[in-house]
Amino acid sequence: MKRLTLVLLIIKGAIVCAARYKRPNILMIYADDLGWNDVDWHDETLRTPHLRRLAFDRHTVQLDQAYVNQLCSPTRSALMTGHYPHHIGTQKLRDLGYNTYLVGKWHLGYCKYDFLPSRRGFEKFRGYYADKAGYFNHSRDLWKGGLVARGLDFFTETWNTSSVPNWSREGQYSAEVFADESIQLLRDQPKNHPFFLYLAFQSVHAPLEVPEEYVRRCDYIERWDRRIYCGMLNALDEAIGRVVKALRDLDLYENTIIIFSSDNGGQTMAGGNNFPLRGNKDTLWEGGTRTNSFVHSPRFIKRAAVRQQLFHVVDWFSTVLAMAGQNISKYGR
Ligand SMILES: *[C@@H]1O[C@H](CO)[C@@H](O)[C@H](O)[C@H]1NC(C)=O
Ligand SMILES: *[C@@H]1O[C@H](CO)[C@@H](O)[C@H](O)[C@H]1NC(C)=O
Numbered sequence: 001m002k003r004l005t006l007v008l009l010i011i012k013g014a015i016v017c018a019a020r021y022k023r024p025n026i027l028m029i030y031a032d033d034l035g036w037n038d039v040d041w042h043d044e045t046l047r048t049p050h051l052r053r054l055a056f057d058r059h060t061v062q063l064d065q066a067y068v069n070q071l072c073s074p075t076r077s078a079l080m081t082g083h084y085p086h087h088i089g090t091q092k093l094r095d096l097g098y099n100t101y102l103v104g105k106w107h108l109g110y111c112k113y114d115f116l117p118s119r120r121g122f123e124k125f126r127g128y129y130a131d132k133a134g135y136f137n138h139s140r141d142l143w144k145g146g147l148v149a150r151g152l153d154f155f156t157e158t159w160n161t162s163s164v165p166n167w168s169r170e171g172q173y174s175a176e177v178f179a180d181e182s183i184q185l186l187r188d189q190p191k192n193h194p195f196f197l198y199l200a201f202q203s204v205h206a207p208l209e210v211p212e213e214y215v216r217r218c219d220y221i222e223r224w225d226r227r228i229y230c231g232m233l234n235a236l237d238e239a240i241g242r243v244v245k246a247l248r249d250l251d252l253y254e255n256t257i258i259i260f261s262s263d264n265g266g267q268t269m270a271g272g273n274n275f276p277l278r279g280n281k282d283t284l285w286e287g288g289t290r291t292n293s294f295v296h297s298p299r300f301i302k303r304a305a306v307r308q309q310l311f312h313v314v315d316w317f318s319t320v321l322a323m324a325g326q327n328i329s330k331y332g333r
């Protein structure tokens with residue numbers, strides 16, 4: 001009898017403990033082709049005030065040695081699966097009861113429905129499937145010798161519906177579109193239910209396109225490609241600022257862990273810069289593989305820090321699952 005009471009007490013204790021761990025929301029923000037020297041705390045001629053404020057906040061840990069693969073898709077597949085790029089898998093957070101959203105770039109296959117985000121663990125998707133598109137027309141050209149096709153690459157998916165092409169954003173700048181879509185999803189997000197939002201911006205990948213007002217803010221930069229790039233980066237920064245403000249307005253900020261990173265280094269032939277690191281996107285030098293990354297969490301991080309330990313994109317998978325309260329030893333990592 002005594003033993004039974006003890007067992008019951010232990011079970012009750014475990015349930016209370018489990019209930020007390022209110023699972024955090026996770027907002028993972030990815031920039032595309034953002035170089036090491038492409039934030040204003042490395043190159044002070046640039047304009048990324050919202051990112052800087054987050055990166056140097058007392059609730060932020062910067063990952064100084066965070067590495068990725070040198071190209072988009074291998075990094076993004078590793079991010080989704082926790083495996084090196086030659087493995088594939090599906091995303092686990094939905095199974096854990098998270099509302100899972102993807103806004104922006106997929107780039108992990110689209111030749112079969114089974115490869116689409118909503119079949120890979122994302123309940124809702126708004127964005128594009130391929131590597132690049134126009135920032136305003138959300139359209140891409142297909143070249144085989146000559147131009148063979150032009151087509152929209154902007155789709156809406158809900159987990160149990162097929163993908164639907166969506167022309168409603170034509171003419172609107174991609175960073176703004178993805179901020180708007182994210183804010184809408186956050187507004188619709190059921191209260192007291194955790195979410196995972198993977199916000200994979202198109203910025204600052206080529207082509208160099210941004211509304212003129214952003215370029216004007218960078219008019220002191222002489223090199224034309226760097227000037228436009230600076231404008232694109234500033235548009236990205238503002239979009240991130242708006243999403244963070246929405247978290248605050250919706251009372252979601254305290255319990256949201258914000259992760260920031262990029263998929264690979266900067267493309268020096270399209271405005272990016274990785275100084276003082278050698279190489280660029282598409283190379284295995286540090287310039288292609290080391291990213292500006294940080295984790296910001298008002299709830300879990302109480303003191304600013306810069307961590308020197310090696311971190312790789314495959315580590316996010318188990319890191320995020322641990323944040324979601326999972327015992328990750330069963331994943332063998
Ligand atoms: C869309 O914009 C891109 C980049 O400016 C351009 O290369 C492409 O031709 C445009 N597509 C259409 C259909 O206008
Ligand atoms: C899709 O899922 C929603 C919510 O679970 C459900 O109400 C709806 O009937 C489903 N639609 C289809 C086509 O299965």
Ligand SMILES: *[C@@H]1O[C@H](CO)[C@@H](O)[C@H](O)[C@H]1NC(C)=O
Binds near residue numbers: 156166181
């Ligand atoms: C297209 O996107 C807009 C903006 O997010 C949304 O309101 C609309 O429902 C979408 N259309 C379809 C057919 O999914």
Ligand SMILES: *[C@@H]1O[C@H](CO)[C@@H](O)[C@H](O)[C@H]1NC(C)=O
Binds near residue numbers: 327328329330
């Ligand atoms: C996690 O799981 C492993 C193996 O299944 C187990 O040995 C360990 O005690 C668990 N840890 C916690 C904190 O539950």
